Amino acid sequence: MSQVARDLGQEELSPEARIKKLAREAGALVVGIASVADINRFAPKGHRPNDMLRGARSVIVTGGKPNTAGAFESPEPRLLTSLRTYPAIRKAIVMKIAAHIEERYGHPSIFYDGGTVWGLVPHMSLKLAAERAGLGTRSLAGGVILNPIHGLLNLSVTITTMPLEADAPLDTPVCPHPACVEIWARERTTPCLSACPECLEGELENGSVKWMRYKAYLCQARARGQGPLGLQKMLYEILQEKDPEQQKLLVFGERFTRLIASASFSSELVAGCYECLRPCPLLAPNRRAGSGAAKTSGV
Template sequence: MESEEVKEKIKEMGAHLVGIASVNHFRNAPKGHRPSDFLPNSKSVIVVGLRVPLAIVETIPSPFYEAMYDRVNEELSSLVYRVASYLEREGFDAFPIDPDEPDYLRDVKVLEEGETFKIKMFASLSHRHAAVLAGLGEFTPASYVVVPELGPRVRFASVITSAPLEPDPPLKNEFTWGLICKPEKCGYACIKACPVKALPGNGTVDHYKCRKYRGPQIYTMNYFKEIVKLQKIPPRIRKLIVPPNYRSPAAQLCGKCLKACPIGREK
């Protein structure tokens, strides 16, 4: 199977961006979050991206953005399903990973207790890292990924596959910024835009501050501590145990950091 042919096919399915990473590039990912943890014979990770319309991002914060965020996620879920089906028809194994997942499926660690309560959250597979490894973009001080023509206004999902595809070269070999994202030019607009200082500017995000701003009643310390307790339970049966309000909390989105980024605004 030729990589270019596969990417062309996936673009015909509707992907705006497609990149391919070798599973070897994920060797430094935390245990339980590597492609081989989902598909033992995996060789490649195909990352697809769909743009979020700029005019919608300009309305942040708004119900239009909330609706579009869900819509793009649904489209991505459907897209990775179609990509996986195509790979299976070609005789390979494929494991599609949705763009988003409920918190109870994530790894949550409490880093600090008390007033400076701090948590770290890991998705099953980091689509952001996968996108960078597949040559689609680079990390930023705000922890999101930017791509040359769209800035951060793109969402990603991935398909892990046994197909031995030729990988795309990463734009750079570290998870840092400087090629596309130039903070000295914008004056760290993303960091300044955060109303609760949840972005220290070192490429991380204070998940607790960010979530608490978006849903103070939902994202309490107890909410996260309960999820930490679930970590010992295999993900496939967690849903049977978590309380209903942990399954689909209806918190608001924010996205002010994303809206502030100037990359990709030029026509």
């Protein structure tokens, strides 16, 4: 690299820096790289990046804020999920990265944003990839990844056969927040645990999470009530109804009408529940419009 190129701002970026720059320009708030070899130390066979792309060497993980700051302040919870922001662009971002790697470096690449393939089990864990790429650490709130600056992240990945220098996982767990440690000392609970005692259990000890349990089967019923599974559940109830008049009321009622509209127009098909994260102290600065945290870009 010549001094002249550096001085003129024409320095050739490394592939890693170029990919991260592209991700941020495309709309990612944070981006990190994990090696497939490292992910495979934890992921079971059948759910590894190289089960999705033969010869995969690297996973580029992008993240963004799931909602606008305003959506978190809305008294209407359905708006919090229907107005999701990063989910609307996350696939395009990782698609651009995959195209860039293929065109510039000639390495086959694919992209993935967590769509399920066998019921609720995904091809691969985006949480694990984000953790290994240094974007954040697990939390008491169902093990979701929290970033130390931005709080909750919505994730998508590019998987490539290109060997890239990986980022390191974070040294310090983001959860629990010091405010939650104080609350635990006083009340033996945390904001997320008290928000959803049905789905979440856990205990803090010496300022750290000692153990936790996430009842995903209950969470998905609560979070996906407006999704395809909610439609199936209600359809079964309607089919079981013996009284034709009652059956008519169920079919024409507001709830089933909304489920059908969701299936037909994807109006609310991406269901969700943020109630355990809504009171999280780590999300508070992230929710404030115009805050420093909200403007910070990239890790």
